[in-house]
Amino acid sequence: MMDFPELALPIIEEMREAAKLNPANAIAFQGSPGANSHRAALEARPDMAPLPCYGFVNALDAVKSGEAGQAIIPIENSHNGRVADIHFLLPESGLSIVGEYFLPIHHALMAPAPQKDEARPTLKSIKAAYSHPQALGQSRAFLREHDIVPLNFIDTAGAAAHVAELGDPTIGAISPAISAQLYGLDIVQDHVEDAADNMTRFVILADKPTFLSVDPSKPAMTTFIFEVKNIPAALYKVLGGFATNGVNMTKLESYQVGASFSATRFYADIIGLPGDPAVDRALEECAFHSKELRILGTYEQARKRG
Numbered sequence: 001m002m003d004f005p006e007l008a009l010p011i012i013e014e015m016r017e018a019a020k021l022n023p024a025n026a027i028a029f030q031g032s033p034g035a036n037s038h039r040a041a042l043e044a045r046p047d048m049a050p051l052p053c054y055g056f057v058n059a060l061d062a063v064k065s066g067e068a069g070q071a072i073i074p075i076e077n078s079h080n081g082r083v084a085d086i087h088f089l090l091p092e093s094g095l096s097i098v099g100e101y102f103l104p105i106h107h108a109l110m111a112p113a114p115q116k117d118e119a120r121p122t123l124k125s126i127k128a129a130y131s132h133p134q135a136l137g138q139s140r141a142f143l144r145e146h147d148i149v150p151l152n153f154i155d156t157a158g159a160a161a162h163v164a165e166l167g168d169p170t171i172g173a174i175s176p177a178i179s180a181q182l183y184g185l186d187i188v189q190d191h192v193e194d195a196a197d198n199m200t201r202f203v204i205l206a207d208k209p210t211f212l213s214v215d216p217s218k219p220a221m222t223t224f225i226f227e228v229k230n231i232p233a234a235l236y237k238v239l240g241g242f243a244t245n246g247v248n249m250t251k252l253e254s255y256q257v258g259a260s261f262s263a264t265r266f267y268a269d270i271i272g273l274p275g276d277p278a279v280d281r282a283l284e285e286c287a288f289h290s291k292e293l294r295i296l297g298t299y300e301q302a303r304k305r306g
Contacts, residue, residue, distance in 0.1 A: 026050070
């Protein structure tokens with residue numbers, strides 16, 4: 001817990017104590033209070049107690065150890081792509097995806113509030129800004145336009161707390177506006193994200209999978225990973241199985257397994273769920289052409305695809 005900025009520790013301790021009262025009703029998130037993941041936890045699971053964790057691994061481990069009943073993790077952003085390491089961490093965690101949540105992302109540039117006789121911070125006075133790499137990437141054009149040097153930090157709200165501790169009027173943070181309230185900063189400019197439709201997709205994980213029945217009125221998603229056999233056209237044949245069975249694949253991403261660069265694993269989302277004959281046939285064909293196939297979760301869509 002001491003890895004968090006000192007200014008955030010009292011708030012974190014209060015939240016941790018609240019989560020301990022009923023761990024099964026706690027939801028772990030990565031970051032300091034005020035981060036976008038904190039917002040997502042509050043909005044996606046308003047009846048659960050949010051539990052701040054330093055890193056993604058810590059948030060997943062909180063569920064595995066019983067400190068929390070669920071975890072909410074960002075997986076991809078509409079303008080900055082997938083969140084680093086998540087595709088490795090989710091399969092290794094042993095947890096199941098039980099839900100998803102889409103959070104509109106708005107960032108603010110904030111800086112230490114002026115002390116006595118000091119001028120208020122302005123865009124011209126800010127020379128550098130701390131934030132999570134995703135937030136920096138989502139505000140890349142803004143930072144470049146105003147000659148502000150981006151500096152990486154473990155999370156957006158932690159960056160705000162760190163900047164408050166530094167007290168340097170030339171160093172700012174890019175973080176949700178609520179962070180300015182929590183850590184006593186001035187908002188220099190709101191909505192510094194480069195795109196108005198900036199959106200992050202989160203997945204919600206638990207130690208046991210959900211069991212959904214086939215119900216056309218409630219569209220479901222199934223997320224899985226697979227590693228094709230090292231033979232010609234293996235991926236083509238896998239994708240053909242979904243096409244011929246009329247199963248819509250909404251996401252397909254590849255990443256390397258190990259250091260040999262000879263094995264590629266794929267992360268995929270499809271519309272539908274096991275138990276639907278078309279989905280079962282498509283997954284059966286996928287398994288036939290793969291060395292590994294593992295379902296990470298089946299859950300209701302939070303947003304309609306297609």
